[in-house]
Amino acid sequence: MYKLFFLSLLSFCLACGTASRNSNQNDKYKNDFTSILNNYDLKGSILIYDPQEQEYYSNDFEWADRGFLPASTFKIPNSIIALESSVLRSDTSILKWDGQKRDFENWEKDLTLREAFQTSCVPCFQEIARKIGVANMKTYLNKLHYNGMDVRTENMDSFWLKGNSQISCFEQIDFLERFISKKLPILNTTRETMLRVFLIEEGKNYKLSGKTGWSYNEIDNNGWFVGFLEKDEKKYYFALNATPKDPKRMEKFTEGRKQAVYDALKTMKLM
Template identity: 40%
Template structure:
């Protein structure tokens, strides 16, 4: 009956070999970096060379929030892949309605619209894409938690029931950077190019901000998601989510804090 243990051992080894390893999570405190800019929240980084996550406020990193303008990343990909957006140089015509963000009050390309986070431009795009194509493509992209209905077609990423976690944001970005999404590679590369925030001889920083405006029910909520590629090929992917500390909110300070906190944490981790 010696074959039984050998068989069981073989089965165990086969199962172990076919089961993907779950990256370890190392918890770190970055509270001084958050305190410096008057915010609270969480930070998640996937260290690709180490094959592990680094998390500040791990429980919150698993919590889901509205994606706000970080949704412009999958939105652009879906637009390009479906033909609703011919290319990122396509001009979004200003509708003539003056808004508080002055940079939105003009015609602009969709590349520029992503960089200045022009909500009206992407609402125009959403109406061209339509509910059916979102429901088809969001599962294909593995971008979870979005609730798209005819009534919320041009607002579902800004308000309502749509939610995504920092882990889910990072996992999506890893596939975008690796160009393994079920979207033509030229479209994935086009989106990567317009996500570049800074390029130096030492590194390239990619990212997209998001801001869920405060309401009677909800506080401000801010995002910065992206990745950094060092000149030697090392990469790390990150997702920051923050809220102001209790008290009066300085909008300009809160807007700036998303990138400031992210870069402070990346410096602490020796990526910048």
């Protein structure tokens, strides 16, 4: 009886959460965001959340609710878990290069955590994941409520790059908001370190922080850019997920992921 009551209560809470989110979806910039993606030969979703107004804006809310491999956006929780479990101590912790050939020349050297994060050094974070280990990774992901990850011994250093792990734009923003609003059960030192790791650029009255991601599932390329904007003591969260319209035309894909978000924020007069 108690179990049935608990399950009913859980279902009710989940339904309320979904209803609340759906009621805050705003189509105001739908056409603008679609045009922006078209400019970069992309199809997908730009999702922006204004917590001050509790409004979500997107060109495609259904896409924003679909799960995709997190790819290098998983470097966010991977870094947090490494810091929480003392695999790494700070943003200046050194990740040693093993001398092996890597995909990019700027990965072929010793890197600090922040440098590895900013250059998206895949081998660096694969080594971090191996040091964390399967049991610790599962424990911390559960603690952080970072759901949808398929973590097993055989895929320990690749579960975020290929396979069945999934996260949506809405879930990316939920995680980032809990991080910024100090709702994640992590140390203040971890949070402050991650704020330094995250930072991409800083202007006179704003800071923009984020992480890109790119996965390939043998069918198509899938790109991410997730993060947050701090401006005039207000915060805004964003998550882009997109694929190239034409798999044979990838010229705009790499920079287009980030630039589309910049253009969307400018359209909303936030930058």
